[in-house]
Amino acid sequence: MAAQISTGTSELRDITRMERIGAHSHIRGLGLDDRLEPRANSQGMVGQAKARKAAGLILKMVQEGRIAGRAILMAGPPSTGKTAIAMGMAQTLGSDVPFTMIAASEVFSLSLSKTEALTQAFRRSIGVRIKEETEIIEGEVVELQIDQSLTGATKTGKLTIKTTDMETVYDLGHKMIDALRKEKVIAGDVIIVDKASGKVTKLGRSFARSRDYDAMGADTKFVQCPDGEIQKRKEVVHTVSLHEIDVINSRTQGFSLCSLAELRDQINSKVGEWKEEGKAEIIPGVLFIDEVHMLDIECFSFLNRALEDELAPIVIMASNRGMARIRDRVLIISTRPYEPEDIEQIIKIRCQEEDVNLTEGSLAVLTSMASQTTLRYALNLISCADIVAKKRKADAVDVDDLRRSVQWLKEQQGTMIFDEEAPPQDVQMQI
Ligand SMILES: Nc1ncnc2c1ncn2[C@@H]1O[C@H](COP(=O)(O)OP(=O)(O)O)[C@@H](O)[C@H]1O
Ligand SMILES: [Mg+2]
8 A cells, every 4th residue: 555655746735834924924034144144124024133043043954954853942022023033934944845833722623632733733844855757748839720519518639749850749638628728829839748737838939930920929938949859758846745645645545444643654654765765855844833831741742752753843832931841952042022123113114014104203102112011012003003093084193093092902802802912901101
């Protein structure tokens, strides 16, 4: 059975990167220069220089495959950018290095056991880069002939294609005809057809047709007619996570008497074989567990064991608690409270992101509120105050709009469930 393990393609790709946007949508990276030094204000990132630099160094080690199986703790008070830095890391990693982000509370779901949820998160964070040979057809289209029955129900066709050395005629099935039509392929186009998937790619117009004015647009790209064989083998590389391989194989094997744990063992040893044979490369990615103080002892002992496994990602945890239990085993990145200048910059960036104008006075008030409460609370006020301002048809948020928003949020407190960083009871407005 292990011989048929399939790796599928990109259909499940989107699961690996759970994107949490909203509050962090302004973060586009870590804002580091080529030497991994933090820029003062770049890619939506401001201040917290040491932690950003440390995050950049860790990413570099991940990319070089030098740090798998290690755990890192981002420790610091609420609203000091722990999650933001993790988002920046995710955006900095190449698209085929997996980055998985979970909140510890997600582990306690009703449908999965804690260890199964963590196992899945681990396996989403390990990539397998697989090299495969596929057959392609590459050449210049000489003639494309499609015959359609009167009702349009049946289609047949012939594709004549050539290189500088040969010419071949292929019979076309339904799907191929649709694919060629979708790409608007006509005689004189140089195309590649992937035989396994039927995917058609247009490379451009053949130089030999550069005088065919009517078939050209302003942006027509001209290419040489290929030489050699029309049909060739080509190496393609794609990356899937271990979790994706699990999902595909548990689906295709249906009701077999093999447990999930057995299936995973088989997949691991198959992947190991591929690695030996040079067909695959293991890419340990990053698993980010936010609010990690929510995990219980059982989860931590699972994490400890899982990190010792041969196939382990790097695990980054974030917490605003002491975490004495794990502190001595992990690398620690600390985040610190922001200086008012940093806070002001971050508020400005968020206002740009949300397309909101603040008066000078309200910027100063919001900055001082952030210092007294949390940055997150202050940033949350922006959109609320903007609605208040728009109601009175003003084009900038003033101090009174902020005051009303604070009032409104306080009133909502009774009816809504806030997280631990709910608006403090007594927000003082210093003006
Ligand atoms: N250094 C920073 N640069 C830009 N935005 C930041 C920075 N630090 C925090 N933020 C933003 O401030 C808010 C609170 O930060 P967050 O990352 O949620 O803090 P934590 O996870 O430490 O509690 C978020 O909207 C975040 O995107
Ligand atoms: Mg956070």
